[in-house]
Amino acid sequence: MWATQKRKRVMTSTAKPLTSEDDDASLIEIDDAEATPEDVGSPENGAHSEFESDSGMGVSMAIRTRRTIRRWTDRPVAPEVVKELLECALWAPSACNMQLWDFVVITDKATRDALAPAVPHADKAQVCIFICYNTRFSQGSYANIQSASAAVMNMLLRAHSLGLGGFWQATITDRLLLREILRLPRDVEVLSTTLFGYPAESPGAPARRDPSHLVHWEKYDLTRKPVLPSAWRPTNWTLAQVADYHQARIRAGPRYNKPVASEYRAVRGYLGHALRRAGVNASGKVVVDLLPCTGLYLEAMSNEVPEASFQFVELGRQVAEFVQRRLPRPATFHQYAMTATGGASSDIADASSDAATLVFRLENLPTAERRRLLAEARRILKPGGTLVVVHTNVRSYFEVFRAIRWLIGRRDVQYALHTDPSLGPFEALSNDEVSDLLVESGFRIEHRHGAFPLPPPDEAKHRVRALPRAVAPLAGPLGRLYELTAPLHRFLRPFARVRFITAVK
Numbered sequence: 001m002w003a004t005q006k007r008k009r010v011m012t013s014t015a016k017p018l019t020s021e022d023d024d025a026s027l028i029e030i031d032d033a034e035a036t037p038e039d040v041g042s043p044e045n046g047a048h049s050e051f052e053s054d055s056g057m058g059v060s061m062a063i064r065t066r067r068t069i070r071r072w073t074d075r076p077v078a079p080e081v082v083k084e085l086l087e088c089a090l091w092a093p094s095a096c097n098m099q100l101w102d103f104v105v106i107t108d109k110a111t112r113d114a115l116a117p118a119v120p121h122a123d124k125a126q127v128c129i130f131i132c133y134n135t136r137f138s139q140g141s142y143a144n145i146q147s148a149s150a151a152v153m154n155m156l157l158r159a160h161s162l163g164l165g166g167f168w169q170a171t172i173t174d175r176l177l178l179r180e181i182l183r184l185p186r187d188v189e190v191l192s193t194t195l196f197g198y199p200a201e202s203p204g205a206p207a208r209r210d211p212s213h214l215v216h217w218e219k220y221d222l223t224r225k226p227v228l229p230s231a232w233r234p235t236n237w238t239l240a241q242v243a244d245y246h247q248a249r250i251r252a253g254p255r256y257n258k259p260v261a262s263e264y265r266a267v268r269g270y271l272g273h274a275l276r277r278a279g280v281n282a283s284g285k286v287v288v289d290l291l292p293c294t295g296l297y298l299e300a301m302s303n304e305v306p307e308a309s310f311q312f313v314e315l316g317r318q319v320a321e322f323v324q325r326r327l328p329r330p331a332t333f334h335q336y337a338m339t340a341t342g343g344a345s346s347d348i349a350d351a352s353s354d355a356a357t358l359v360f361r362l363e364n365l366p367t368a369e370r371r372r373l374l375a376e377a378r379r380i381l382k383p384g385g386t387l388v389v390v391h392t393n394v395r396s397y398f399e400v401f402r403a404i405r406w407l408i409g410r411r412d413v414q415y416a417l418h419t420d421p422s423l424g425p426f427e428a429l430s431n432d433e434v435s436d437l438l439v440e441s442g443f444r445i446e447h448r449h450g451a452f453p454l455p456p457p458d459e460a461k462h463r464v465r466a467l468p469r470a471v472a473p474l475a476g477p478l479g480r481l482y483e484l485t486a487p488l489h490r491f492l493r494p495f496a497r498v499r500f501i502t503a504v505k
């Protein structure tokens with residue numbers, strides 16, 4: 001045990017002490033002697049390690065101030081500190097106290113560099129700790145996952161109290177490579193990846209949900225909670241549930257709400273082009289983005305057509321604030337206020353806007369709400385005003401990939417598709433369906449366009465990654481096929497994954 005070894009005091013963090021009682025709160029004591037990983041002993045009788053009192057951070061404070069850290073300084077983490085994290089992990093509860101976990105600790109720079117293609121950020125963190133479990137133990141009851149999670153949490157909190165920043169990362173981009181580098185035996189699986197180092201960032205606290213939305217007392221109370229359906233078809237969702245899900249989605253921040261670069265370029269390009277064609281690139285012109293959600297494309301449009309004045313209609317205040325924070329210039333938010341019968345409208349005056357945009361949002365809505373939203377678009381547009389709709393085409397490879405994912409058991413709502421268009425409920429629509437909806441809502445179709453009859457190279461890589469490992473080598477040829485067939489793409493537009501429609505009131 002390290003407690004018996006000689007110690008010296010060192011700074012663990014440049015961060016301010018978190019308690020007022022102890023000026024030396026950022027100091028811990030570490031061993032003078034060179035320690036090796038083998039020195040990690042099993043804790044005896046719950047004895048406290050010598051680190052226990054050093055930071056002075058209470059449990060409640062540690063829980064509330066811990067943040068996920070994804071950028072670290074080059075400062076190495078002393079072996080004693082790493083061992084302290086591991087010892088705290090061992091003190092976590094485990095099913096039947098069997099502690100059937102293994103910890104693979106990687107600190108060597110060359111190994112971390114080699115790991116980076118399999119585990120993002122592994123090369124940047126000073127320490128990577130993988131908790132592994134024998135696949136034959138306690139899988140049925142998820143006790144393996146629960147035990148490993150408890151160990152992770154102990155490490156994250158302890159790391160934070162020592163001035164380190166931890167990152168619990170579910171993303172593993174190449175499990176095979178990871179297994180190879182860790183030399184995992186055949187029946188051992190990595191259950192969690194945590195990365196540690198001294199923080200080079202101090203992110204703010206991402207919002208937490210209101211407990212009144214998610215805590216049920218004494219019984220699961222379906223009548224009072226906006227419980228979200230676990231089904232991806234929007235027909236199963238109400239507008240209030242869509243609003244709640246959109247709020248959950250933006251809580252993770254813009255990092256999770258990015259499409260692949262090719263899609264972003266294509267959509268941004270079309271929106272800019274269509275808005276300029278509609279003549280709104282002049283001061284005094286008003287463009288309303290309907291349900292921007294992450295605000296990604298509203299931000300893009302504000303940059304593409306800086307002369308226009310942008311406004312937006314959203315379902316909830318938290319989402320609106322998120323959108324506003326990313327915009328280059330302020331845009332007025334209008335609440336899309338829901339009525340008891342499920343309809344909604346905003347306070348924008350009739351016939352007051354020159355253009356409106358609706359980007360990957362019809363797919364999120366139940367059919368009746370699609371009509372209501374288009375009616376709202378028509379109401380706020382001036383006669384001759386332009387509506388630009390971007391949607392995912394059901395008659396495209398999109399549906400093929402969705403079907404494959406469905407067949408292999410990847411039926412989760414959240415990750416059904418790529419991030420920005422896939423906010424919860426999502427149903428790709430046919431060109432005819434959208435055109436009919438527009439015509440029925442009183443619009444005249446002026447222009448149609450399509451992009452990506454085949455997945456471009458970056459999307460091919462992304463989509464194949466979500467499939468079983470055996471098909472991973474297909475990403476390259478699929479991307480090349482897109483490039484080789486480029487001259488034919490204009491003939492294949494009806495089957496393009498992303499469809500664009502410009503309609504006029």
Ligand SMILES: Cc1cc2nc3c(=O)[nH]c(=O)nc-3n(C[C@H](O)[C@H](O)[C@H](O)COP(=O)(O)O)c2cc1C
Nearest residue numbers: 066067068069070168169170171205206251252255
């Ligand atoms: C099981 C689990 C897996 C996670 N995986 C990732 C990940 O792959 N990438 C990432 O950037 N963040 C990941 N996170 C971090 C979360 O995004 C983060 O905890 C959340 O945004 C709340 O922020 P906070 O930890 O600073 O409070 C993961 C968190 C957990 C608990």
